[in-house]
Amino acid sequence: MRSRADSLEFALLGLLSDSPLHGYELRKRLMTIFGPFRALSFSVLYPQLKRMVIAQSIEAKEVGVTSRRTRIVYTITEKGLKRFAELNGAVTSDAWEDEGFGVRFAFFSPTTMNNRVRILEGRLRRLQDKAEALRTDLQVQPLGIDKYLEEWRRFSLESLEREISWLEAMIKSEGKVK
Secondary structure (H helix, E strand, C coil), X not given: CCCHHHHHHHHHHXXXXXXXXXXXXXXXXXXXXXXXXXXXXXXXXXXXXXXXXXXXXXXXXXXXXXXXXXXXXXXXXHXXXXXXXXXXXXXCHHHCCHHHHHHHHHCCCCCCHHHHHHHHHHHHHHHHHHHHHHHHXXXXXXXXXXXXHHHHHHHHHHXXXXXXXXXXXXXXXXXXXX
């Protein structure tokens, strides 16, 4: 997934593959996937939904009126299910980078075991590289570095090491799934 729009499309198709949802509920669920620090406004969500309706990946149906507004419920189509499977089957480096990993992991259940392992291993390699670079930075401290920056680097390294351990355990457990 090369862009935020691709990640958003993937997440929307994944959510709608479970059940039809209206816009507000989609936004709430997306916020849990994307996290609290990535704002997802309705001005981003609704144009994406409109593009997906035009592409016939989803359908929009008006249902009961609530407080002067018509509620629109979105449902995935056969074309949308195929698109989700296509996106889910394509494993690129975006799947393990910071931007894409959480979205991909949120929909690991319908992902094949081989693709899950590829994504987990890619994420593991990426984080091991980051951790090594951070360790090197911490060992070769420039004179006069701010003590708070140094503490932030230590905290970041500890966070990376925790995620690395978690990824190793996930990869190990995937091997047992076979």
